[in-house]
Amino acid sequence: MDLRQLAYFLEVAKFKSLTKAAESLHISQPALSKMLKSLEDELDMKLILRTNKTSDLTDGGRIVMQYAQKIFSQIEEMETTLNDLKSLKRGSIRIGLPPIIGSLYFPSVMAEFHKKYPNISITITEYGAAKVVKSVEEGEFELGVAVLPVNEEDFHIYPIVEDEMKLLIHHEHPLASQSSVQLKDLRNEEFIFYHEDFALHDIMWKKFIEVGFEPKILFKSSQWDFMVEMVGANLGVTILPESICNRVENKYVKVLSIKPVIPWNLAVISRKNKYLSYAARTFIDFFL
Structure with a gap:
């Protein structure tokens, strides 16, 4: 069974006439009759009672008509939905x-x-x-x-986004008089660090290993504002992207550049x- 068979069948059901349906479909009446016969053979059921003047539906024909109408209605709805997607209406x-x-x-x-x-x-x-x-x-x-x-x-x-990492320290930290710091010089610091499911965790851990040490982790957090407050309370240092540092308003926190630069893209x-x-x-x- 294909959609063309059902479409031709619905046209006959609509006009109740093979002649008028054939004219509407722009095909010959014998071609239409052959298509309908193939549908009936496939379903093993007579769908149309043919007389000289009309083509009425059998009980089975009325059931096929109902389902065929639903099928084409759903196809139309599908096409409308797809068009809506393409035009971003939904x-x-x-x-x-x-x-x-x-x-x-x-x-x-x-x-x-x-x-x-x-x-x-x-x-x-x-x-x-x-x-x-x-x-x-x-x-x-x-x-x-x-x-x-x-x-x-x-x-x-x-x-x-293209950004870089910065060091956040307490304003009374021994490094506070500097504008930048070498990463290797942070060997003895205690860090407010990131949880393992953060990309920054692995990125920074590898950077520390590259310069020769494993960082001392005091606390781990997933909230940058909490990390900043911990630094402001002089509980340790942390490293965050510059775009976050630009939002820091804690007067007890100072931001330093890190050498070499660590990108955060x-x-x-x-x-x-x-x-x-x-x-x-x-x-x-x-x-x-």
């Missing part, structure tokens, strides 16, 4: 977002995007950047915001070889 996006990043860059962007595309719903889940990457790879999210680098063989990468990522919705593609274009 849609949804699932995004994975690290908590530190979300508060910095996304509120204003989300507001502007929603204003322009009010019928696109956005579901945001906050994970550490490392878990965001894994979740995009596994298909939980269409899009994620990740700290670079990520594997370019697995992901499409759309850079959005962000990108929107999507998994390669996976369908990306119209809404997600539009979001990428909008954000960039």
Whole structure:
């Protein structure tokens, strides 16, 4: 059974005449009769009672007509929905977002995007950047915001932020008179550090190892404002992106540059070889 058979059948049911249906379909009456006969043979049931003047439906024919009408109605609805998606009258996006990043860059962007595309719903889940990457790879999210680098063989990468890491210390710290510090000179410091599911955890740990030591971890946190307050209470030092440091208003905290520079670059990522919705593609274009 194919859709053309059902369409031809519905035309006959509509006109109750093979002649008028054939004229409407712009085919010959014998061709129409042959198509109807093939449908009846396939269903093993007579659908139309043919007389000289009319073509009435049997009980089975009326059932086929009801279902055929539903089928074509659903096809029409599907086409309308797809057109709505293409014109962005509707849609949804699932995004994975690290908590530190979300508060910095996304509120204003989300507001502007929603204003322009009010019928696109956005579901945001906050994970550490490392878990965001894994979740995009596994298909939980269409899009994620990740700290670079990520594997370019697995992901499409759309850079959005270039930043660098800074050291935050108490204003009475022995290094407070300096404007910058060598990373290797932090060997004896106690750190307010990040949880393991944050990309910054592995990034900074590797940097410390490269200069010859493992950092002494006093506390771990997932909240940058809490980390800053801990530094302000002189409980340790921490390292955060400059864009976060620019928001620090604690008068007891001083921000120093780190040598060599440690980049903190962000990108929107999507998994390669996976369908990306119209809404997600539009979001990428909008954000960039």
